[in-house]
Amino acid sequence: MKTNITTRDIQLLELEALIELKKLCDDNGLKFYLRGGSVMGAVKYKGFVPWDDDVDIAVPRKDFEKLIELSQTDWxxxxxxxxxxxxxxxxxxxxRVxxxxxxxxxxGVPENNRHGVSVIDILPLDGAPDSNFKQKIYFAHVYFLRIMGSLTTKNLTGHKLHRRILLRFLYLFGIDKKYSQTDIYExxxxxxxxxxxxxxxFIGTITGSLYTKEIFPKEVWGDGELLDFETEKFLVPTQFDSxxxxxxxxxxxxxxxxxxxxxWKKHIKEVE
Structure with missing residues (x-):
């Protein structure tokens, strides 16, 4: 068992998982982009952001659904x-992978989730309404359901103060007992x-941590641009600068x- 785990050790483990996931997708004609900080890493460092210990990918909805099915194979x-x-x-x-x-x-990796060690987040890439008015309604609907999803986890850790207050208010009225977590996710x-x-x-990964900021004109994502990321090349949004x-x-x-x-950005606090 390895001791004194470093952020770099975590990154190399995540890279191994990312390469295997890419092979699964390539073998089945599926596409994914790096997302968020992983795009920053590819553009700025040709690999991981030095202090970052997670990988995020965005998968177009049709491929996302196929990938979920394939996830149950011995891949x-x-x-x-x-x-x-x-x-x-x-x-x-x-x-999550x-x-x-x-x-x-x-x-020798510290667990960061009740299921063990999470190494890659897989987010769907979806469309959004075209008009500003319809987007506001859509964003409000998404926000409400995400709050409900948080309610069913019974865990307020990591939420901002205003969300913790709202969640406690909803707990008082027993709203968390009316729906299961699966109900909300569906x-x-x-x-x-x-x-x-x-x-x-407009398309994006609105289920991501930056919420409405993650919606872009479709051409920003485009067909993707292959950039170096550590030892491999992965797709990033075509207009990655924007x-x-x-x-x-x-x-x-x-x-x-x-x-x-x-x-604060680290997902595994125990590593150096």
Whole structure:
């Protein structure tokens, strides 16, 4: 068992999982883009952001649904995909790639989830309404259902103060007892998939942490651009500069967060 695990050790484990997932997708004609901080890493560092310890990908809805089906095949010796579609206690709307439990001790990686060690988040890439008015209604509907999804987790950790207050208020009225977590996730799934990529001018990963900021004109994503990421090449949004400026600011190439912010962003706090 390895001791003194570093962020770099976590990154290499995630890269291994990412390469295996890419092979699964390539073998089945499926497509995915790097998302969020992983795009920043590809553009700015040709790999992981040095202090980042997670990988996010965005999968167009049709491929996303096929990938969920394939997740139940024996696609990897070391990794597995956990999704609420097949595991009722998944605890998250979007699927995640996990290191199988029998390998956790071998790698010596601290668990970061009740299912073990989560290494990749898999988010659907969906369409959104075209008009500003319809988008506002859509965003409000998404926000409400995401709040309801948080309510069913029974865990307020990591939520901002205003959300914690709202969740406690809803608990008082027993709203969490009226719907199961799966009920809420199915409602989210229907809402997200109600606007196809093909028929939409705007698309994005609204289920992501940056919420409405993750919706872009379709041409920003485009067909994707292959960029170096560690030892491999992966797709990023075609207009990756516009993508990163909206998410992280115009100075994303030159600015860096404080040491406190770097540590806050980590998903596994016990590593160096």
């Amino acid at each position: 990897s010796r070391k990794f597995e995909i956990i999704s609420y579609h097949y595991q009722e206690d998944a605890g998250c709307y979007f699927p 996990f290191l199988k439990k029998q390998f956790i001790k071998e790698y 409602k989210l799934d229907r809402l997200y998939s109600s606007h196809s990529i093909e028929d939409s001018k 993508y990163l400026k909206k998410l992280y600011g115009d100075d994303y190439l030159t600015s860096e967060p404080s040491d406190k912010a770097k540590n």
